[in-house]
Amino acid sequence: MLTLFPNIHQGRRLKKDDQINGDLPFVMAGTTNTGVVRNIGNDVRVFPKHSLTIDIFGNTFYRGYEFGAGDDTGVFWNDKMKDSKVLLYLKTIIEKSLVGKYDFGSKLRASQTHNFQFDIPKINNQIDYTFMSDFIRAVEKLVIKDLVIWADKKIAATKEIVDGV
The missing domain is CATH 3.90.220.20 (DNA methylase specificity domains)
Incomplete structure (x- = not known):
């Protein structure tokens, strides 16, 4: 163990x-x-x-x-x-x-x-620290990507309202 x-x-x-x-x-x-x-x-x-x-x-x-x-x-x-x-x-x-x-x-x-x-992830009966670290990095990138998409939608909606006034 x-x-x-x-x-x-x-x-x-x-x-x-x-x-x-x-x-x-x-x-x-x-x-x-x-x-x-x-x-x-x-x-x-x-x-x-x-x-x-x-x-x-x-x-x-x-x-x-x-x-x-x-x-x-x-x-x-x-x-x-x-x-x-x-x-x-x-x-x-x-x-x-x-x-x-x-x-x-x-x-x-x-x-x-x-x-x-x-x-926990293992490779050859050893803890796979690289997988864990890479997995969290990938999740962070996905969160940032989703945040950018959300922000772009907010900016576009604000422009639409401002342009419509």
């Missing part, structure tokens, strides 16, 4: 009333602002950029920056895995496998995730 994330840690409890203003993004459970509740100046563990966070509800996010985390958030990283595209691919696979499994009555904790298994 391959271990994608040899580093799995839970954040620590930091009540809202105890948080002080600062520069470190602080991650808690939720999807608003990708779980970042505020920037703090408290003396908390700083987790490395190129990490994934998974909260008690299974919400999963890629973090391309250093951050702190509350006790309702697990942090996953591999010091050898720095490609944001690969991590975005893995984030999606993990999050999709967790959808609907956790809620207030059944919370996910980092300690429960050590034996999770996910289907």
